[in-house]
Amino acid sequence: MALPNRKKKLMEDDEVIVMENVSKSYQAGIPALSNVSLKIKKGEFVFVVGDSGSGKSTFIKLLLREIVPTEGNLYVLNYNLNKIKHRKIPKFRRNLGVVFQDFRLLKDRNVYENVAFAQRIIQVPGKQIRKNVPKVLATVGLAGKYKAKPGKLSGGEQQRVAIARALVNRPTVLLADEPTGNLDPNNSMEIMRLLEEINNAGTTVIMVTHNKDIVNAMQKRVITLRKGVIVSDHERGGYDDED
Amino acid sequence: MKISSFFYTLWQGIKNIFRNKLFSLASVATISACLFLFGLFYSVLANFQHIVKTAEEGVCIVVFFDEDITDARIEEIGDMIKRRAEVSKVNFVSADEAWEGFKTEYLRDYSDGFLENPLEGLSNYEVYLNDVSMQSALVTYLESVPGVNEVKRSELTALTLSNANKLIGYISIGIIAILLAVSIFLISNTVTIGITVRKEEISIMKYIGATDFFVRAPFVIEGIIIGLVGAAIPLALIYFVYNRALNFLKEQFSVLSSLLNFLAIEEIFKNLLPVSLAIGVGIGFLGSFITVRKHLRV
CATH class of the missing domain: 3.40.50.300 (P-loop containing nucleotide triphosphate hydrolases)
Structure with a gap:
C-alpha cells in the first residue's frame, strides 16, 4: 500500500x-x-x-x-x-492493524460481526463489507465459523478472528x-x-x-x-x- | 457522515439499548423516578399557584367619588384606571346597583322600610388587579386623583396572598432544583457504570481508527432514546394519576372542589410535557456525551 x-x-x-x-x-x-x-x-x-x-x-x-x-x-x-x-x-x-494478547473481541457479536465492525466504524459501504469480510475470514481459515460467538471458539480461533479484524482494513x-x-x-x-x-x-x-x-x-x-x-x-x- | 453510516449509527444506538438490557432498564427507571417526582411536584405547585392567582383576582379595590362629581369626570377617572398596567378589570357600580347588591346580600326581606336609596352618592369603581402586590402603589395613585373621595381596600388579604405567592415560588424553585440535581447525579452515575462496562468496545473502536464522532454517536443516540422513554413513562403515569386524583377530590370532597379551582391536566401538560421531554432528552444526551468523552483519549 x-x-x-x-x-x-x-x-x-x-x-x-x-x-x-x-x-x-x-x-x-x-x-x-x-x-x-x-x-x-x-x-x-x-x-x-x-x-x-x-x-x-x-x-x-x-x-x-x-x-x-x-x-x-x-x-x-x-x-x-x-x-x-x-x-x-x-x-x-x-x-495500522492491531492484535492483542487477550484478543479483545466483542463477545456479544459473532465472528462475522466482529470483523465487519472494523470496516463499519471507518464507514466502508455495506456492499463492500459483505465482499471483504468472507474473503478475510477465508484467509484466516474461519470461513465456516462466521456465525459463531467468540465464547464458542478456542483461543487460537479467537486470535484468528482478531487477526482477521486487524487485516480487513488492509x-x-x-x-x-x-x-x-x-x-x-x-x-x-x-x-x-x-x-x-x-x-x-x-x-x-x-x-x-x-x-x-x-x-x-x-x-x-x-x-x-x-x-x-x-x-x-x-x-x-x-x-x-x-x- | 454517509447515509449508510448514519443508519448504522442509529441502529447501533437502538441495538445497544437491548444489548445492555439491565443498564438500559436502570437508566430508564432512574430518569422515570426523578421525572415522576418532578411532575408530581410541578402539578401540586402549579395548582397552588393557580388557586392563589384565582384568589388574587377576586381581591378588588373600591373607589368612591366626591359628592359633587360629574358623570363625565367619573368616566374620565374610569379610563385613567383602565390604562394602568397592573389593572386587569374595572367595573362601574352605580348607587342603585350598590343598593340592590346590599339588599340581596344583607337585608333580604327587611329592606321594605327604605323608601329612598340610602347609598345615593356612593356609586363606585371596583378595580381588579393583575398582581395583588401592586395594590398599595395603585391605592396611593388613586387617592391623589382629583374627584376621588375614598379608596377602600383589603390590605391584609392582599399581603397574605402576595406573600403566599412568593413563598410558593421559592418552594417550587427550591424543590425543582433539588430534584434536578439529584436526577443528574443519579443518571450520570448510571450512565458511567453503563459506559465503563463498554470501555473495551470504545478502545477497540479508537484503535481501529474510528473518529470521536463515530464512537460517540451510538452512545448519544442510546442516551437520547433512554431519556425519551424515561420521560414518557412518568408523563403517562402523571396523566393517569392526576385525572384519578382530581375525580377522587371532586367526588369525596365536593366542598373543597367548589372552593378551590384546580387546573385541568391539559393546562398542567402545556408546560410539563415539553419541560419533562427536554429534561429527559437533555440528561440522556449530556450524560452519554460527557461520560464517553472521558474514554475517547485513547
Missing part, C-alpha cells in the same frame, strides 16, 4: 517507522524508553523482545499514538507522531502485542504461520513477544529491549537472553 499523499516527506519511501532518540517517561524517574533509535522498512517482520518492564508495551503504545514521546522524534507512515493533531489520529490509525503495518501469550504451542505456531503469510503478502509485521521458541524458530529481525534501552538489533536473530 502506498504511503498517504502528504505535502512534506518526513521519511524515505521504503521506511514505515523511524525513531530518533525517542524517550518516554511517565513520571519523573526511570524512563520507560530511553534514547531509542531505529528504522523499520516496508515489508519487514520484526520481533521486539524483552522481559517485563523492558519497555515493550510503551513501544507499542507509542506506535499507536496512544502516548507521545517525552523526547526525540517518532515518524510512522510519514506522520510525525509528536505533532499529529488529535482529529487526524483516526486517519493515521486506519493504516493495513500497511500490523502490530501484534503478545499474540501468542494466551495460546498453547500448537496454536501459537498456527498463528505465527498466519502472520508470516500476511507478511509475505506485503504487510509489515511488528510483534512484541517474550516467547523464545517462536523467536528462535522464525529467524526474523529481533530488537531486544532491556530497561527501556535497545541492547541488540539483529537482522536474522534469535532470542537474546545473555545476561
